[in-house]
Amino acid sequence: MTEPRRILVVDDEPQITRVLRTSLSSQGYDIRIANDGETALEILKDWPADLVITDLSMPNMDGLELCRRLRAKSQVPIVVLSVKGEERTKVRALDAGADDYVTKPFGMNELLARVRANLRRVATPESPAAGSIEAGDFRIDLDAHTVKIHGREVHLTPKEFDLLTYLARHRGKVITHRALLSAIWGPNSTEQPEYLRVFVGQLRKKIEPDASSPRYIQTEPWVGYRFEPGN
Secondary structure, eight states: OOOOOEEEEEOSOHHHHHHHHHHHHHTTOEEEEESSHHHHHHHHHHSOOSEEEEESOOSSSOHHHHHHHHHHHOOOOEEEEESOOSHHHHHHHHHHTOSEEEESSOOHHHHHHHHHHHHHTSOOTTSOOOOEEEETTEEEETTTTEEEETTEEEOOOHHHHHHHHHHHHTTTSEEEHHHHHHHHHOGGGTTOHHHHHHHHHHHHHHHOSSTTSOSSEEEETTTEEEEOOOO
């Protein structure tokens, strides 16, 4: 029998944690609750979660710092919940390592869809072999979730890996912003262009010889992006 997926909810509002525990547990997930970032890190030492849902504004250690600490040592998907819906705050959270961002108040069906989408992208031992993509300067190992450029391994976050893989599968073609957002973050995220700006920027810093003059990820103004993997 397959073990239930583990989700750690980090929020200091009892009403929110109560609702999330009830709703997520009813979907078969194993749930733990933490009231701040420090407690979350302690729980994760002995209880490795498959996904973390965190608020931004919390005592002791806020959600941004928790994202940074987690991303420094883990690839676990992170979904941020926050009452702050402005683009600047979303960009800060994504820069800190979050994979997704949901603004409070939120619909539970939307949150559950985001949770499913992020968990689908977590590699599991039962996953069938996916092979690899070899394109120009790149070798993308889909089984091991590794990327090599000219034989040099580049460490990517899960969402960066998903983005690069999608672009590589459609190399040479212009992929619209909406198509990329829907493919990587799901259909509920097609109006979130800041996601792409942040993640394409992060990806360019890691794979481009000069991020200010991109060679591999080409911008098609007002339309989207095109991936040119080199010779």
